[in-house]
Amino acid sequence: MELGIGIGWRPEIAAEVESLSGIDWVEAVAENLCADHLPDSLVRLRERGVTVVPHGVALGLGGADRPDPDRLAGLAARAELLGAPLVTEHIAFVRAGGPLVASPRLEAGHLLPVPRTWDALDVLCENVRIAQDSLPVPLALENIAALISWPDEELTEGQFLAELVERTGVRLLIDVANLHTNHVNLGQDPAKALDELPVEAIAYVHVAGGVEKNGVWHDTHAHPVSEPVLEVLAELRSRVDPPGVLLERDDAFPPGAELAGELDAIRATLRKAAPSAGRGPTPASDDTAGAGRRTAAAPVPAGSRDRTAVAQTALLSALVAGTPAPEGFDHRRLRVQSRALAAKRADVVAKVAPELPEILGDGYRAAFLAYAGSRPMSGGYRRDALDFAEHVLIAGGPDDPAARRRLTYWWQDRSGARPPRRTTRLVRAARAVLVGK
Secondary structure (H helix, E strand, C coil): CCCEEEEEEEEEHHHHHCCCCCCCCCEEEHCCCCCCCHHHHHHHCCCCCCCCEEEECCCCCCCCCCCHHHHHHHHHHHHHCCCCCCCEEEECCEEEECCCCEEEEEEEEEECCCCCHHHHHHHHHHHHHHHHHHCCEEEECCCCCCCCCCCCCCCCCCCCHHHHHHHHEEEEEHHHHHHHHHHHHHHCCHHHHHHCHHHEEEEEECCCCCEEEEEEEEECCCCCCCCCHHHHHHHHHHHHHHHHEEECCCCCCCCCCHHHHHHHHHHHHHHHCCCCCCCCCCECCCCCCCCCCCCCCCCCCCCCHHHHHHHHHHHHHHHHHCCCCHHHHHHHHHHHHHHHHHHHHHHHHHHHHHHHHHHHHHHHHHHHHHHHHHCCCCCHHHHHHCCCCCHHHHHHCCCHHHHHHHHHHHHHHCCCCCCCCCHHHHHHHHHHHHHHH
């Protein structure tokens, strides 16, 4: 299906998106939409004939566990509500622990890279097939940006994606900003990745901005698209004519005129990089090289899920719970990733519970980062906000009596109970010690 030029729809820029000219389609974060009701802006866009694609962020198809049926049902419901031609997700894991390793469940709150090993590939392929069987439309998966790499990987990114497509027939959502991120952070050549992956399986392309700090590229989606990212887009366009290209922006939203300028730069890059008539560009098609066609499902080899679970739990525990770094990882990069995860938690909690930074004032961020350093997220961000508020109250904060009363009332209103008494605190402390052993 030809999608054309699109932009990521976000509530903060809904009006700007509606007013942009030349927009053929939009993408909306699936988890931010109700399963039975659409925002008025998306209703108006659909009435104008604009295609809306739901983009999931929470399935964790690269994780050791099989996909959660409720999450799959929710994604399917949103696809049907939108009349979407496909749904998209990520090649990533977002949680670890649990029954497979007999440990508490850990949530990353972020997309983390899957080890490019045959074990992890076997698990991913089975999870993808489960998802495909549960969804009413085709599935496409996105390559992610990474700050860290796994030791002893057995496949390059291009080889890993090619094997995934060959085994499952899944489509690809190629993020050229993520290819650039991995070039800066991990030394991976975007051109080589594009040479190795099956470009004919591409459903569409993401373009986004980021920023480099101390030699590390942060895929922020809050900065303008940089020239190096456009150069990767040109590399891709020289190989294939993608069915769709979409601009992503998730924070620090600029005026509509700036968004329009970035879209114009994307269009110009695609025009300039298009192969000459003599060379003949490779069209992205549903009917080539197995793209979109399922192969016979092979069982996951014995032990693959268990080994993947152990490895992912050890990494995530080091990132969010302060346990020792697994052997072979770059300790400095792990610290960078750990700080990035905690910072994202602080930012998202401030958005889902804006009363917290309002009550705590300038002390909010430091207090949250101190809390996050020793308390992994075990549920969603709303649960995280409640747990943080409870932690502050148990510790005797805030110092200002009026702020403490406000925080207490806020916590009671959302948790349905009063802050825990001393006996409850002692029980929880003892439980925490036992869990940590």
